[in-house]
Amino acid sequence: MKLNTNSNVYTIVYATVIVVIVALLLAVVSSALKPKQAQNVELDRKKQVLSSLNIPLKGVDIEKLYEQLIKEQEIEGKQVLVATLEDGSVKFIIPMRGAGLWGPIWGYIALDDDKNTIYGTYFNHESETPGLGGEITTEYFQNRFVGKHILSADNYGVEIVKGETAGEQVQAISGATITSKGVETMINTTLKEYSPFLNTANLTAQQENDDNHNQEEEVQQ
Amino acid sequence: MKISDKTKEVLLGPLSANNPVIVQVLGICSALAVTVQLKPALVMGIAVTIIVAMSNVIISLLRNTIPMRIRIIVQLVVVAALVTLVSEVLKAFAYDVAMQLSVYIGLIITNCILMGRLEAFAMSNGVWDSFLDGLGNGLGYAIILVIVAFFRELLGSGTLFGLQVIPQWCYEHGYVNNGMMMMPAMALILVGCIIWVHRSINKEEKK
Numbered sequence: 001m002k003l004n005t006n007s008n009v010y011t012i013v014y015a016t017v018i019v020v021i022v023a024l025l026l027a028v029v030s031s032a033l034k035p036k037q038a039q040n041v042e043l044d045r046k047k048q049v050l051s052s053l054n055i056p057l058k059g060v061d062i063e064k065l066y067e068q069l070i071k072e073q074e075i076e077g078k079q080v081l082v083a084t085l086e087d088g089s090v091k092f093i094i095p096m097r098g099a100g101l102w103g104p105i106w107g108y109i110a111l112d113d114d115k116n117t118i119y120g121t122y123f124n125h126e127s128e129t130p131g132l133g134g135e136i137t138t139e140y141f142q143n144r145f146v147g148k149h150i151l152s153a154d155n156y157g158v159e160i161v162k163g164e165t166a167g168e169q170v171q172a173i174s175g176a177t178i179t180s181k182g183v184e185t186m187i188n189t190t191l192k193e194y195s196p197f198l199n200t201a202n203l204t205a206q207q208e209n210d211d212n213h214n215q216e217e218e219v220q221q
Numbered sequence: 222m223k224i225s226d227k228t229k230e231v232l233l234g235p236l237s238a239n240n241p242v243i244v245q246v247l248g249i250c251s252a253l254a255v256t257v258q259l260k261p262a263l264v265m266g267i268a269v270t271i272i273v274a275m276s277n278v279i280i281s282l283l284r285n286t287i288p289m290r291i292r293i294i295v296q297l298v299v300v301a302a303l304v305t306l307v308s309e310v311l312k313a314f315a316y317d318v319a320m321q322l323s324v325y326i327g328l329i330i331t332n333c334i335l336m337g338r339l340e341a342f343a344m345s346n347g348v349w350d351s352f353l354d355g356l357g358n359g360l361g362y363a364i365i366l367v368i369v370a371f372f373r374e375l376l377g378s379g380t381l382f383g384l385q386v387i388p389q390w391c392y393e394h395g396y397v398n399n400g401m402m403m404m405p406a407m408a409l410i411l412v413g414c415i416i417w418v419h420r421s422i423n424k425e426e427k428k
Contacts, residue, residue, distance in 0.1 A: 040316035
């Protein structure tokens, strides 16, 4: 039998059949791999959280370390990750989301137990320009926040400025003003949302851990 | 099985004499984007090789049934399906690399090598030859990617596959990684250098 492969009916039927087959195939594969992919996404999230604590992650069992150090808690209706480091000090990690220049940016900010001093940060982005806005993922930028205080300004938050910095200011990335501002806005809006948690903590935790904390700060410096 | 001259030509031709990147100058765009480090370049090369070979086989199997008027669409559907499969598998088993390659896996669909091979070879040749042709072209592409990535990672970050190879005392004596190598433009210049070397070696083949 010789089919006329150029007839309209044949063309339409052929297209339909092939699309249905492909759609079925992709649907099956996608649902089969979904659990494994979700696991990877979760592992990646844990890695990001841990990296906000300035923990070197090369060759470390992420799952185990996360299990050991971090407890997810709901405080004042907000999700806070409470980390207890190996030296016994407590850090609070707050997840953040915001907007960069081209797309979403996100990150984690780890605070000391006075809920004021920044212990570490982690930022990532979806589509910022590599070499410019993309630099927010680098250690040198993330380390610029370490040791700054979120209560020093008039409001909660940090201030990211161009060029020379003084006191509590954090230096922006040259050529990436909008992304840097995006990071600033992200941190400040998130901290504002968390103000109930940050307020109350300030009174109690500060007194209890004052001595403890002073020592820590010296070590860091 | 005895390997005939034609088979050899189909498989080995694209590796050098008829290389898709440096002779036919196809697929340059992704060659620039994923060659900052060796690992993503290698994964990209393997992914493209698998996809070209598989889609060549499928199209070659279907070649007598495909309606001429929608043949490009059928080719695209096949390629897109394979690319989606590869991207799903990578996300499940090599998440880091999948994130690094991000959109470029998806963009394999538009890689000129694929459509070129399907249209020029698979539509008019047998299954076995088409498979070899896909394999050869994919590997030809992968080789160039790996060569470019080797130089870019070595000179740009001082590492290979993420391992430090330039010793610390070089840095202490004033050696600096070349930041230019991280930029896409350097990939183009490196590809140019490879073409230069390749052409001066293969003078007699160029008429």
